[in-house]
Amino acid sequence: MAGCRLPTGNTGGSINSPGDIIIGGTFRIHFERVGNDLHFTSKPPEVQCRIIATEFYQGLQALIFAVEEINADTELLPNVTLGFQALDSCNTLRRAAQGTLSMLSGGKEAIPNYHCHGGTPFAGLVGDSKSSRSILMAQILGLYHHPQISYFSTHPLLADRNLFPSFFRTIPSDELQMRGLAQLISHFGWSWLGLLASDDDYGQFGLQMVKQEIINAGACVAFSETILTSQPDRNAPYLTNVIKESTAKVVVVVASDSDFVVVLEELLRQNVSGHIWVASEAWATSDLLSEERFKGILLGTIGFAIFHGNMSKFSKYFNSLNPSKELYDPFIREFWEQSFACTWLFDTNPVILIGNSTKKSCTGNEMSNGLPPKEDQRLSLNVYTAVYAIAWALHNLLYCKPGTGPFYLGGCANISSFQPWQLLHYIRNINFKTKDGRHVFFDGAGNPPAVYDIVNWQVGARGMLEQVTVGSYELNGSSGKMFNIDRAKIVWINNNTQIPTSKCSPSCPSGYRKVIISGKPLCCYECARCPQGQISNQTGNAAECHPCSWDTWPNLQQDRCLPRPTEFLSYGDPLGYSLAAASIFSALDPLVILGVFIRYKKTPIVRANNYSLSCLLLLSLFLCFLCSLGFIGYPQPEKCLLRQVAFGMVFALCISCVLAKTITVVIAFNATKPGSRLRKWTGVKVSYCVIVLCALIQTIDCALWLIFSPPFHELDTDTKPGVIIVNCNEGSPTAFWCMLGYLGFLASISFIVAFLARRLPDSFNEAKLITFSMLAFLSVWVSFIPAYLSARGMYTVAMEVFAILSSSWAVVGCIFVPKCYIILFRPNMNSREHLMGKKKGANMP
Structure with missing residues (x-):
C-alpha cells in the first residue's frame, strides 16, 4: 500500500524560544501582501508579505520582553521557564489559520487534531x-x-461565550468604543457627519453600532460608505468624491490604518483637506499614517486610543535592540532598513545608488541617533498584559493546594501536564495588578475594564504627526465622569484652537426654533420665529419655544420674558385726564343751571316747567356726570362692584325724571279740555310716583346683579398681546345689558310720549325739547353698543365714559340750555304777558 502524508504549508516568519511551557503569539508584522494570480494549474505560491508595521513589530518584542521579565522574576512562576512561539500572520486569514494549527500541532507543521511533538504543554495564544x-x-x-487572549480584536461578537468559550482580550469591545465615539461627537457639538468603514467584520459591525449611537445621540449621518478591501485601490476615488461633495466636515473612520492609507493617498492626490477625522482605536495611533505628507489632511484628528500606560523598561529594552545581537529575529533587519532608510550591505561603501536616489548603508548604530520608537507603547502594553494574564493563571495553577482546588473533589492540575480547559478556569478568574498599578481582570464575556485615551493629532518638533493625549474615557470611572477632556490641549485644523462646526443647517438664533424639512434628515432644518408669546433663549438646538408666564411677555428678540405692562384708563394718561377734566367741568353745568333755576324760580318759564322736577333732573344729571369718574383710574375691587350699578341707577333716575316731565306735560294740556277726567291726575304726586316706580325697577335689577353675579376686578392677558389689561369684569353680561336695555326702554318711552305731545299748543310746552333730547340720548347709546364691543383695553372704558358724558349733555343741552338762554339773555320773553300774547297770537285764525 502506498504511503500517505498530510499536506503542510509554510507558516511564514516566526520566532521561537524553548521553555517548560510555551505561549503562542500571532502578529501582523507585515501589513501589505503581494497579490498573485491564481490559475490553479500548479501549486498556489505562498503569500509574500512586505512593509513592516512598526507598531506590531513592537508588540512582538513586547511578548518577548514580558516572557524574559517573568522568567527573571523569582516570585512569579518560580522554577518554571516560559517559552514562546511567535509568527507573522501577514494580514491574511490563511497565515492566521496555518499558524494556529501549527502551534496546536506542537511544531512547524500544521496537522489538524494531532500533537506530534509532545512533552512541552501549550498554555495559550496571544493574538x-x-x-x-x-x-x-x-x-x-x-x-x-x-485559551486565547487578543490584544487588538474588538468585535462584539467575540464576547459570545457560546461561540467563543475560550476567547479573552486586553482591549475593550467595540460596543463600548462606538458608544464612546458617539458621546465624543456629542461632546463637541457635531451633528452632521460622514462614516467610513472597512468591509470586514470590524468595520461593518463598528459602522452599524456607531451609526445607531450617533442617531440616538441626536446627530445625523450625511453619508455612510465602505472601504472595499478586496480592491487594490480600496474604492478610494469614489470615496474621495463623496467626501469632497458632502457638506459634512467631520468624518468617522472605522478601519485599520493599512486600509485607510489608500484612501488618504487619493485625498492627498486630489488635494482634499479641511475635514476633522474621528479615529477608531485601530488607526488612532498609527505610525503608518503619521508621516509628514499626511499632516495637511490629518492635522486635528481626534479619536480613541488604547490606554497608553507606563512601559519605561520596555522602551529601554526596545532601544537596546540591535541586528548584530538579535540573530534569532528574522524581522529586525527589515525593520531597521525601513525605519532608518538604509540598506544592509556587506560593502564598505557608506552610500549606495539605487535607481536615481541614494541610500546610506545600515551600520547598526542608528537607534541611538536616528528615528526613535513610539513613546506610547499602547499595543505593546496590551500584549504585555496578555502575557502576564497567562502567567498569573499558570502561577495560580502551580500553587493550587490539593483538597481545595477548583476541580473534582478539590483536585488540582499538574503544571507540567495540565489540560487546556484547566488553565482556562484560572484565566477566567485572574485578578492582579500590573507593575504600574492597573487592575486587570476579565468580566463574564472575557472583556477587560473599559479605559481609553483620547488623542489629538498634532505636528511635533520633527515635523511628523504626533498623537497627543488630551483626555480619557473610562466607563464607570472612579471620578464618576466618563469623559475627562482638556480642551486647551486640542489643536484643530490650521492650528486653530476653536472647535470647528459640522452642521447641515446653521444654528437658529435666539428667538427662533427649528422646523424640520420634509424628506431630509432631522439635522437639516429651517429656522422659524417663535410663536407669539413664546421665547427661545438658546442658540442652535431649540426644537420648541417656551411660553412666558402669564405676567410676562417676550421682548422684541423673543429670547427672554419681560414683565408685562399694565393698561387701564389712568388719570396720568392724556385720554384719562382729558375725560376726567370733561367730567368735572360737565358736572358743574347742572349745578350752575340749578342755581339759575333757584334764582329765577318765580319767573313764568321756570314755574311753567315743573320747578321741582327740573331741580331733581338737574341733580340727577350732576350725578350722571360725576359717575363717569368711577370709570377712570385703577379699577379697585370696590370700584368694580359699584361703578356700573351707580351708572345704571343714576341714569334711571335721570330718564325717569324726563319721562315724568313728559307725562306731566301731556296730562296738563289734556286736563284743560272741558269734561276731561285727567284733572284729578294733575299735580306732583303722579310725577313722583312715575319716578319712584321706574327707579325701583332698575334698583331691583342692580340688586339681583350684585347678589348673584357681581362685577369683579380682573387681569386680562388674552385681549391684547403683551399687555395686562386691568379692568372690571361685568360678572353677568346679561345683567349689564338688561340694565342698559332698561335705560333704553325708558328713553324710548319718553321719546314716543314727547313726540306725540310735540304739537300741543302752548309756549311752555317742553315736549319738543324732550323729543330732541331723547333722540340724541338714544343715538348716543345705540352708537355705543358696536363701539363698546369692538374696543379693546382702556378704550372700552373710555368709550363708555364718552357715552355717559355725551348722553348727559344731550339732556342738558336740549332741555335746559334754551330755557337758560331765555332767562339770562331774553328776559322780555320770560313774562306772562309775552307768553300769553304769543299764545293768543298763536290761536288767531
Missing part, C-alpha cells in the same frame, strides 16, 4: 490583532478549549 482573524482562530482554539 490576533484583526477581529476577522481572531474569530477564525477562536473557532479553532475553542474546539480544544485552548
Whole structure:
C-alpha cells in the first residue's frame, strides 16, 4: 500500500524560544501582501508579505520582553521557564489559520487534531490583532478549549461565550468604543457627519453600532460608505468624491490604518483637506499614517486610543535592540532598513545608488541617533498584559493546594501536564495588578475594564504627526465622569484652537426654533420665529419655544420674558385726564343751571316747567356726570362692584325724571279740555310716583346683579398681546345689558310720549325739547353698543365714559340750555304777558 502524508504549508516568519511551557503569539508584522494570480494549474505560491508595521513589530518584542521579565522574576512562576512561539500572520486569514494549527500541532507543521511533538504543554495564544482573524482562530482554539487572549480584536461578537468559550482580550469591545465615539461627537457639538468603514467584520459591525449611537445621540449621518478591501485601490476615488461633495466636515473612520492609507493617498492626490477625522482605536495611533505628507489632511484628528500606560523598561529594552545581537529575529533587519532608510550591505561603501536616489548603508548604530520608537507603547502594553494574564493563571495553577482546588473533589492540575480547559478556569478568574498599578481582570464575556485615551493629532518638533493625549474615557470611572477632556490641549485644523462646526443647517438664533424639512434628515432644518408669546433663549438646538408666564411677555428678540405692562384708563394718561377734566367741568353745568333755576324760580318759564322736577333732573344729571369718574383710574375691587350699578341707577333716575316731565306735560294740556277726567291726575304726586316706580325697577335689577353675579376686578392677558389689561369684569353680561336695555326702554318711552305731545299748543310746552333730547340720548347709546364691543383695553372704558358724558349733555343741552338762554339773555320773553300774547297770537285764525 502506498504511503500517505498530510499536506503542510509554510507558516511564514516566526520566532521561537524553548521553555517548560510555551505561549503562542500571532502578529501582523507585515501589513501589505503581494497579490498573485491564481490559475490553479500548479501549486498556489505562498503569500509574500512586505512593509513592516512598526507598531506590531513592537508588540512582538513586547511578548518577548514580558516572557524574559517573568522568567527573571523569582516570585512569579518560580522554577518554571516560559517559552514562546511567535509568527507573522501577514494580514491574511490563511497565515492566521496555518499558524494556529501549527502551534496546536506542537511544531512547524500544521496537522489538524494531532500533537506530534509532545512533552512541552501549550498554555495559550496571544493574538490576533484583526477581529476577522481572531474569530477564525477562536473557532479553532475553542474546539480544544485552548485559551486565547487578543490584544487588538474588538468585535462584539467575540464576547459570545457560546461561540467563543475560550476567547479573552486586553482591549475593550467595540460596543463600548462606538458608544464612546458617539458621546465624543456629542461632546463637541457635531451633528452632521460622514462614516467610513472597512468591509470586514470590524468595520461593518463598528459602522452599524456607531451609526445607531450617533442617531440616538441626536446627530445625523450625511453619508455612510465602505472601504472595499478586496480592491487594490480600496474604492478610494469614489470615496474621495463623496467626501469632497458632502457638506459634512467631520468624518468617522472605522478601519485599520493599512486600509485607510489608500484612501488618504487619493485625498492627498486630489488635494482634499479641511475635514476633522474621528479615529477608531485601530488607526488612532498609527505610525503608518503619521508621516509628514499626511499632516495637511490629518492635522486635528481626534479619536480613541488604547490606554497608553507606563512601559519605561520596555522602551529601554526596545532601544537596546540591535541586528548584530538579535540573530534569532528574522524581522529586525527589515525593520531597521525601513525605519532608518538604509540598506544592509556587506560593502564598505557608506552610500549606495539605487535607481536615481541614494541610500546610506545600515551600520547598526542608528537607534541611538536616528528615528526613535513610539513613546506610547499602547499595543505593546496590551500584549504585555496578555502575557502576564497567562502567567498569573499558570502561577495560580502551580500553587493550587490539593483538597481545595477548583476541580473534582478539590483536585488540582499538574503544571507540567495540565489540560487546556484547566488553565482556562484560572484565566477566567485572574485578578492582579500590573507593575504600574492597573487592575486587570476579565468580566463574564472575557472583556477587560473599559479605559481609553483620547488623542489629538498634532505636528511635533520633527515635523511628523504626533498623537497627543488630551483626555480619557473610562466607563464607570472612579471620578464618576466618563469623559475627562482638556480642551486647551486640542489643536484643530490650521492650528486653530476653536472647535470647528459640522452642521447641515446653521444654528437658529435666539428667538427662533427649528422646523424640520420634509424628506431630509432631522439635522437639516429651517429656522422659524417663535410663536407669539413664546421665547427661545438658546442658540442652535431649540426644537420648541417656551411660553412666558402669564405676567410676562417676550421682548422684541423673543429670547427672554419681560414683565408685562399694565393698561387701564389712568388719570396720568392724556385720554384719562382729558375725560376726567370733561367730567368735572360737565358736572358743574347742572349745578350752575340749578342755581339759575333757584334764582329765577318765580319767573313764568321756570314755574311753567315743573320747578321741582327740573331741580331733581338737574341733580340727577350732576350725578350722571360725576359717575363717569368711577370709570377712570385703577379699577379697585370696590370700584368694580359699584361703578356700573351707580351708572345704571343714576341714569334711571335721570330718564325717569324726563319721562315724568313728559307725562306731566301731556296730562296738563289734556286736563284743560272741558269734561276731561285727567284733572284729578294733575299735580306732583303722579310725577313722583312715575319716578319712584321706574327707579325701583332698575334698583331691583342692580340688586339681583350684585347678589348673584357681581362685577369683579380682573387681569386680562388674552385681549391684547403683551399687555395686562386691568379692568372690571361685568360678572353677568346679561345683567349689564338688561340694565342698559332698561335705560333704553325708558328713553324710548319718553321719546314716543314727547313726540306725540310735540304739537300741543302752548309756549311752555317742553315736549319738543324732550323729543330732541331723547333722540340724541338714544343715538348716543345705540352708537355705543358696536363701539363698546369692538374696543379693546382702556378704550372700552373710555368709550363708555364718552357715552355717559355725551348722553348727559344731550339732556342738558336740549332741555335746559334754551330755557337758560331765555332767562339770562331774553328776559322780555320770560313774562306772562309775552307768553300769553304769543299764545293768543298763536290761536288767531
